[in-house]
Amino acid sequence: MNIVVLVKQVPDTYSERKLADADHTLDRDSADAVLDEINERAVEEALQLQATHGGEVTVVCVGPDRATDAIRKALSMGADKAVHVSDAALHGSDAIATAKVLAKAVGTVEGVDLVLAGNEATDGRVGALPAMVAELLGLPALTHARKVEVDGSTVKVERETDEGVFFLEASLPAVISVNEKINEPRYPSFKGIMAAKKKPVSTLAIGDLGVDAGEVGLGGSWTQVTEAAPKPPRAAGQRVEDEGDGGVKVAEYLVGQKLI
Amino acid sequence: MSEHPFTLFAIDSLLSEEERAIRDTVRRFCADRIRPHLADWFETARLPARELARELGGLGLLGMHLEGYGCAGTSATAYGLACMELEAADSGLRSLVSVQGSLAMFAIHHFGSEQQKQEWLPRMASGEAIGCFGLTEPDFGSNPAGMRTRAKRDGSDWVLDGSKMWITNGSIADVAVVWVRTDEGIRGFVVPTDTPGFSAPEIHRKLSLRASVTSELVLAGVRLPESAMLPGAKGLSGPLACLNEARFGIVFGALGAARDCLESALAYTADREVFDKPLAGYQITQTKLADMALELGKGALLALHLGRLKDAGQLRAEQVSLGKLNNVREALAIARECRTLLGANGITLEYPVIRHANNLESVLTYEGTSEVHQLVIGNALTGQAAFRG
Numbered sequence: 148m149n150i151v152v153l154v155k156q157v158p159d160t161y162s163e164r165k166l167a168d169a170d171h172t173l174d175r176d177s178a179d180a181v182l183d184e185i186n187e188r189a190v191e192e193a194l195q196l197q198a199t200h201g202g203e204v205t206v207v208c209v210g211p212d213r214a215t216d217a218i219r220k221a222l223s224m225g226a227d228k229a230v231h232v233s234d235a236a237l238h239g240s241d242a243i244a245t246a247k248v249l250a251k252a253v254g255t256v257e258g259v260d261l262v263l264a265g266n267e268a269t270d271g272r273v274g275a276l277p278a279m280v281a282e283l284l285g286l287p288a289l290t291h292a293r294k295v296e297v298d299g300s301t302v303k304v305e306r307e308t309d310e311g312v313f314f315l316e317a318s319l320p321a322v323i324s325v326n327e328k329i330n331e332p333r334y335p336s337f338k339g340i341m342a343a344k345k346k347p348v349s350t351l352a353i354g355d356l357g358v359d360a361g362e363v364g365l366g367g368s369w370t371q372v373t374e375a376a377p378k379p380p381r382a383a384g385q386r387v388e389d390e391g392d393g394g395v396k397v398a399e400y401l402v403g404q405k406l407i
Numbered sequence: 408m409s410e411h412p413f414t415l416f417a418i419d420s421l422l423s424e425e426e427r428a429i430r431d432t433v434r435r436f437c438a439d440r441i442r443p444h445l446a447d448w449f450e451t452a453r454l455p456a457r458e459l460a461r462e463l464g465g466l467g468l469l470g471m472h473l474e475g476y477g478c479a480g481t482s483a484t485a486y487g488l489a490c491m492e493l494e495a496a497d498s499g500l501r502s503l504v505s506v507q508g509s510l511a512m513f514a515i516h517h518f519g520s521e522q523q524k525q526e527w528l529p530r531m532a533s534g535e536a537i538g539c540f541g542l543t544e545p546d547f548g549s550n551p552a553g554m555r556t557r558a559k560r561d562g563s564d565w566v567l568d569g570s571k572m573w574i575t576n577g578s579i580a581d582v583a584v585v586w587v588r589t590d591e592g593i594r595g596f597v598v599p600t601d602t603p604g605f606s607a608p609e610i611h612r613k614l615s616l617r618a619s620v621t622s623e624l625v626l627a628g629v630r631l632p633e634s635a636m637l638p639g640a641k642g643l644s645g646p647l648a649c650l651n652e653a654r655f656g657i658v659f660g661a662l663g664a665a666r667d668c669l670e671s672a673l674a675y676t677a678d679r680e681v682f683d684k685p686l687a688g689y690q691i692t693q694t695k696l697a698d699m700a701l702e703l704g705k706g707a708l709l710a711l712h713l714g715r716l717k718d719a720g721q722l723r724a725e726q727v728s729l730g731k732l733n734n735v736r737e738a739l740a741i742a743r744e745c746r747t748l749l750g751a752n753g754i755t756l757e758y759p760v761i762r763h764a765n766n767l768e769s770v771l772t773y774e775g776t777s778e779v780h781q782l783v784i785g786n787a788l789t790g791q792a793a794f795r796g
Contacts, residue, residue: 216424223428334436337467337479340428 148202148297148319150193151253152226153264153280154186156210156217160269170365171372172239173270175211182217185265187224187332189325192295193263194225194333200297202260203227207252209237209245215348222343223335229348230255236353239365242271246279248363251356253284255349259320261302266291266324281322289315293328409677412669416704421711422488429485433492436466441496446756448618449497452611456503456537456579456620464534468493468504470512476528478512484714487659491710495663498766499619501656506575507531509652511538514584514595517648518639523597527582539580539607541571541624542646548573549779549794552643556626557588558596565589565636567596567604567629573773577607577622584637585624586646595637595645604629615769651727654774655717658730659710661770662703664763665738669699671758672745679750686748695744702737709733725787732780739767 158164158178165177193204206221206229208214218229232252240248253262262284267274281288293312294305302321306313307328335343353363361367387396401407413419419427440462448454463469467479472486486508494501512531515523515538530536547553556569567587577583583598583605598605607622637645673696676687686692713730716722742764746753753760771777779794786792 219424219428334432334466335428336465337429337432337471337481337485340425340432341479341481343428344425 148196148200148260149256149258150196150202150204150261150263151256151259152186152189152193152204152206152221153249153253153262153277154190154206154208154217154221155183155265155268155270156180156208156214157183157268157270160184164270165377166372166375170239171375172365175213180213180216182220183265183268183270184332185267185269185325185327186217186221188327188329189263189265190221190224190226191330191332192325193261195330196261196295196297205230205256205259207249207256208232209240209248209252218348219343220335222346222348223340224333225335225339226346228346231348231350232353232356233350234352234354234363236360236364239368240363241368241370242273242276243279243370244363244368246276246283248353248356248358249276250280250283251358252351253280255351255356261297261319262286262322264322264324266326277322277324284322287317287321288324289317289321290324292323292325295323295325295329409673412666412700412703413707415700416707418704418707418711421708422484426482426485426488429481430488430492432466433468433489434495436462437492437496437500441500445497445618445759445762448499449762450617450756452613452617454499454503454618454620456576459500459503460507460534460537462534463504464532467532468508469534470508470516470528470532473508473512473516473528473532476516476524477532478516478528479532482714483655483717484711487656487710487714490656490660491663491666493663494660495667497618497762498660498664498770499616501660501663502575502616502619505653505656505660506540507538509656510540510649511576511580511582511584513652514540514637514640514645514649515597518595518637518645519597520634520638522634523637527597531582536581537576537579538582538584539574539576539622539624540646540649541574541577541583541585542650543571543573545570545572545623549776551586551646552593554586554588554593556585558594559589561630563633565596565631565633567598567626567631569626571624571626573610574607574622574624575616576620577624578609579620580607583607583624584649585626592642593645595640596631596635597637598626598629598631598635602629602631615765617765647724650774651724654727654731655713655722657770657774658713658727658734661735661738661767662706662710664767664770665699665703665706665741668742668745668760668763669696669703671760672696672699672748675749675752675758692748695748699741699744702741706734706737725783728775728780728783731775732777732784735767735770736777739764739771742767 159181162178165174167174204226206226208218209232230252264277278288289304291306291308292304293307296303300319304315306315470478471481472483474480558565558567580600585596585598604627606625610621679686745760
């Protein structure tokens with residue numbers, strides 16, 4: 148079974164993330180860049196499925212040149228090869244523009260049975276990209292999976308959202324997005340880290356995929372960020388004197404915040 | 408805007424992508440799997456060593472810089488960086504890995520027969536089997552040539568009698584590499600720990616390396632076939648070569664402990680207010696922090712220099728002594744200085760500082776005391792050996 152995993156390099160959630168003043172895109176120099184954690188889980192799931200069903204795991208990434216670090220991480224975990232789409236024209240692409248490129252990039256991989264992705268990136272948090280890619284590829288989309296099982300040409304998924312747990316089934320090929328409960332990703336082994344250097348990564352520009360520069364980037368995106376403001380500094384906490392009714396006051400506060 | 412001491416020294420610019428990836432993996436493993444438990448392990452002096460060994464083996468940490476037989480085959484510098492991350496968690500954890508990889512596995516890998524290598528190395532690399540290394544005796548530490556433990560021929564067998572002391576991993580080991588006196592000089596044996604006559608009582612009441620198993624090895628008429636002897640090691644140069652390997656890991660490792668202390672002190676002094684402003688804003692704090700960052704960074708540059716020499720096959724034993732002497736001595740000084748910045752909090756297990764400081768007291772004297780390394784360097788400088796007085 149050949150699996151494609153869509154991965155994204157994101158700013159580390161522990162670092163301070165900033166948008167550039169000029170065009171409100173991510174200021175990539177402001178933060179350490181890492182493979183998105185949810186993508187590690189998608190890679191892990193692909194590797195577990197591969198262990199049972201065989202085939203190849205290919206990582207597909209759209210991102211600037213330095214996204215090779217994120218790709219290398221996925222390869223060091225055990226993925227077999229990668230496709231990296233890097234092109235200056237992609238700067239500022241929104242989810243739809245990115246989905247178009249990803250769908251074309253998935254098309255360069257032969258005999259794909261399954262496309263795995265994280266349900267939502269930790270930076271943009273749009274959460275719609277896996278469904279968009281599925282639509283563009285004409286494949287069923289099974290999103291927010293906490294469990295994936297493949298049986299012959301059928302895939303069964305437990306989909307978990309705020310509304311509850313749903314049991315979905317589709318025939319392959321299909322697109323699946325996973326949530327943070329799907330698994331615990333492995334640490335790359337040292338042998339994996341050393342082997343990753345030698346694994347094939349095909350680097351493509353959008354022209355190689357037949358994508359026109361006018362369809363992507365800031366100009367080709369259907370959505371745009373018109374304004375951005377930094378997060379306000381944390382306000383001082385509210386001190387409550389306990390005069391025997393401290394518990395009640397805490398409860399009142401939590402009710403006021405709609406937390407209980 | 409605060410900066411990490413290693414960023415100030417641009418240490419990352421000296422590392423390859425692969426070395427950074429290995430370092431980051433060990434750092435994350437320690438953060439996820441080790442650090443949450445360290446205070447408890449240290450407090451109760453209990454270490455789940457068997458489970459840990461399997462996890463460490465799964466990553467490829469055990470015997471990582473050895474080639475073949477299931478070992479990862481990384482550079483020596485990558486091994487050093489891994490030791491730094493392990494010891495940033497705890498010197499006891501790094502000791503477990505050092506003894507397994509640099510002492511027990513290295514001895515079998517370099518001096519063992521093909522049969523010994525096939526039998527032990529793959530299982531030791533995976534963490535399924537744990538090894539220990541017996542050289543030091545109760546009465547012979549810096550002068551191992553005086554050892555009393557001996558092996559006598561009996562027909563085609565050897566019979567070993569004596570005892571070894573301060574042996575890391577001893578009570579949990581499946582195999583012990585034991586050095587003994589014979590009529591042919593000092594020789595090494597690969598001893599399965601289930602051999603009759605072998606026992607390894609654990610040493611308790613330690614105030615240092617509490618998250619590490621330390622034992623005595625007792626050999627009472629341990630009968631072994633000729634095939635248990637390490638064919639490639641004759642004389643004291645065998646075990647001393649192994650010790651050099653372990654010392655190399657300590658050159659990096661000790662800095663990990665120091666780095667962790669300094670990170671704690673930087674965070675603590677930024678938060679802790681004294682007379683209405685953070686402790687970090689006082690000149691006396693900053694001079695301490697600056698001096699510690701300087702020694703830490705210099706130590707890292709020395710360690711990396713020695714690592715590159717080792718990878719080029721040019722590292723000499725005296726140079727390892729330079730690194731071990733300097734980096735452990737400075738690491739201990741940093742740990743103690745950080746303790747002063749944390750005040751009373753510095754003596755609790757809520758912070759790693761006193762734990763590191765106590766551990767480094769052992770690191771200062773094991774694998775060659777600071778004084779012995781001074782004499783090794785003195786010998787190199789003057790051409791006169793002064794070990795005996």
